[in-house]
Amino acid sequence: MKDVRVLLIDDEVDYTAALAKRLDRRGLSIRTAAGGRQALESLREEPCDVILLDIKMPGMDGIKTLGEIKQLHPEVEVVMLTAHANTEIVISSLAMGAYDYLMKPVNVDELVRKIEDAAMRRKSNSR
Known part of the structure; x- marks a missing residue:
């Protein structure tokens, strides 16, 4: 799954580092951002397939x-x-185009499946 580029956006630096390390071990290509503005800058420099926000x-x-x-x-x-x-916030985010949501702390296996599903949806929509 190294071809799936993931951007993890979270202001909790320790949580982000730990989760990024676990996802990297699962074969995902992970970048991180500490907030919305930094994430938008990162996306300008290099696109991604799936965002964890x-x-x-x-x-x-x-x-x-x-x-x-x-x-x-x-x-x-x-x-x-x-x-x-x-x-209300979850429904609002889905209405705005979010693929799905997960509750923290996330189960890494479930998160990896969700990333894989989202990446497959993106690839099928881009054809």
């Missing part, structure tokens, strides 16, 4: 970041990550 972040939150990503890169699949089960 935390909802609760200071400054530019996940919903605002999702809107910007979908405006600039509508083909990218986004999986929202949240530690707070807020049904």
Whole structure:
């Protein structure tokens, strides 16, 4: 799965580093960003296939970041990550084009399956 490029966006630096390391061990190509603005800069420099996006972040939150990503890169699949089960926010993110969402802490096997599914959807939509 090294051909699947994943961008992990989360302001919790230790969590991001640990999750990135676990996903890298599973054969994914992982980049990280500490927030929405940094993620948008990263996407300008290098595109990706799947984004893992935390909802609760200071400054530019996940919903605002999702809107910007979908405006600039509508083909990218986004999986929202949240530690707070807020049904309205989840429904809103799905309506804005998020592929799916997972609750933190995430089960890495489930997350890898979700990334694979999102990457396959992106590839089938780009044909």
